[in-house]
Amino acid sequence: MHQDPVTAVVVGGGHRSQIYAEYALLRPQELRIVAVAEPEPERRRWFAERFGIAAERCYESAEELAAAGRLADAAINGTMDQLHVPTSLPLLELGYGLLLEKPFALNEVELSQLTEVAGRRDSRVMICHVLRYAPFYRAIYEQIAAGAIGDIVCITMEERIGYGPAAVSYVRGKWADRHICGAPMLLAKACHDLDLLTWFNRARPERLVSLGAERLFHPSMRPAGATGRCFDPCPHIDSCPWSAKTDYLEHTERYEGYLWTEIPDLAALTETQKRRYLHEETDWDRCVWVCNRDNVDWQSLIVRFADRSAGVFTMSSGAAKPERTISIVGSHGQIEGDYLSECFTLRRSRPQEASGWTEVEIDTRGRETNGFTGRHGGANMRMMQDFVRMMRGEELSFSATTLDDSITGHLVAMKAVEAMDEGTVVDMDGALRAFGC
Numbered sequence: 001m002h003q004d005p006v007t008a009v010v011v012g013g014g015h016r017s018q019i020y021a022e023y024a025l026l027r028p029q030e031l032r033i034v035a036v037a038e039p040e041p042e043r044r045r046w047f048a049e050r051f052g053i054a055a056e057r058c059y060e061s062a063e064e065l066a067a068a069g070r071l072a073d074a075a076i077n078g079t080m081d082q083l084h085v086p087t088s089l090p091l092l093e094l095g096y097g098l099l100l101e102k103p104f105a106l107n108e109v110e111l112s113q114l115t116e117v118a119g120r121r122d123s124r125v126m127i128c129h130v131l132r133y134a135p136f137y138r139a140i141y142e143q144i145a146a147g148a149i150g151d152i153v154c155i156t157m158e159e160r161i162g163y164g165p166a167a168v169s170y171v172r173g174k175w176a177d178r179h180i181c182g183a184p185m186l187l188a189k190a191c192h193d194l195d196l197l198t199w200f201n202r203a204r205p206e207r208l209v210s211l212g213a214e215r216l217f218h219p220s221m222r223p224a225g226a227t228g229r230c231f232d233p234c235p236h237i238d239s240c241p242w243s244a245k246t247d248y249l250e251h252t253e254r255y256e257g258y259l260w261t262e263i264p265d266l267a268a269l270t271e272t273q274k275r276r277y278l279h280e281e282t283d284w285d286r287c288v289w290v291c292n293r294d295n296v297d298w299q300s301l302i303v304r305f306a307d308r309s310a311g312v313f314t315m316s317s318g319a320a321k322p323e324r325t326i327s328i329v330g331s332h333g334q335i336e337g338d339y340l341s342e343c344f345t346l347r348r349s350r351p352q353e354a355s356g357w358t359e360v361e362i363d364t365r366g367r368e369t370n371g372f373t374g375r376h377g378g379a380n381m382r383m384m385q386d387f388v389r390m391m392r393g394e395e396l397s398f399s400a401t402t403l404d405d406s407i408t409g410h411l412v413a414m415k416a417v418e419a420m421d422e423g424t425v426v427d428m429d430g431a432l433r434a435f436g437c
Ligand SMILES: NC(=O)c1ccc[n+]([C@@H]2O[C@H](COP(=O)([O-])OP(=O)(O)OC[C@H]3O[C@@H](n4cnc5c(N)ncnc54)[C@H](O)[C@@H]3O)[C@@H](O)[C@H]2O)c1
Pocket: 011, 012, 013, 014, 015, 016, 017, 037, 038, 039, 040, 043, 060, 061, 062, 063, 078, 079, 080, 081, 083, 087, 101, 102, 103, 128, 129, 130, 188
């Protein structure tokens, strides 16, 4: 049966929205981008040209877009964390369906605002938990669901953030101070992991404890003689792992989308111009120990679930090689793997074997691409496929995360920050009940 494409407006034409909107070019029969709201003229122009958006449908802000009334079936909201809820509420009130970036709310007040409006308007809302679409995590989910390791006893997950990305985002960058960006690091960085944790373990989170601290980037770690800026110059400029000279100037490609966003043609810049940009026009060469950030470098949490199983998660900054690992102990087996390799080991308890177990390696590389290319089996595009299906009222894949599906993982992150800050044991059962879960 022929169906018209789902129409969508883009709110915040940054990196993430640009990725998601590509679906309209891959599958024009399914999705059409009809308007964009973006304050930066260059990005607005990019959208207008790439998706053939009429000039009168290019808006300078989400607020201006909302004032125009409802223009499409859905909105793709890829604004920054602190704008997610304020920009989404008017669109939901207008009747738009919504694809919303994580974290979909910064705190419980925003969470209740969003769920109240979405519930009252009976809105279709999907959250961008793209990791649920990665073949690696999908295959683990399938093994658990098929009973391959029996009942879950304990899931242990780690996210080790690389030393360079940690500095770019959580020390010098836009998530450095949780009171400015609005999202504590655990929520900003690890809400994906906590979503996975509470997806794999379907039992109800009951109690939660958490500790965390600033360690790596604490001022006490600052080497003697370090200056305030790398290009002051600092005597450690050639040896410091966070030297703007080595990490940014000599490897401009490394964090292009973070550092050099205001430079239209980076390749045309001379080394002197790049150095001036880092040192004089911006403050990207600030010493990592004088950034006055308000953040942690590690945080751990333990969730006890209602069936007496456990979920343990640690996020840490400073890894030489960034990585996500997972280990699941079940009543009859075990799963162990790391996301980067996209492979995991499935072991089954077998007392009749000399070793006491059997094991198989499961390689998920290249699986389930459904014709989509890109990292991790085209996870972004497969999420977009579900988004279109949601808007059409069709059946969704088991990876789909509607707003309701996403509440538990986000609430675990929010409550873990509260537990860390206040040194309390959180009643997760009560917290979930407050949101009707
Ligand atoms: N799902 C994932 O895997 C994943 C990965 C990275 C980032 N993210 C999340 O995606 C979101 C966007 O990240 P990004 O890197 O694309 O950011 P970005 O800064 O590139 O994009 C945000 C855009 O919003 C625009 N904007 C600002 N105010 C606006 C307004 N009032 N109305 C409309 N637009 C406005 C900005 O000009 C910018 O272009 C963040 O919340 C981030 O946490 C998700």
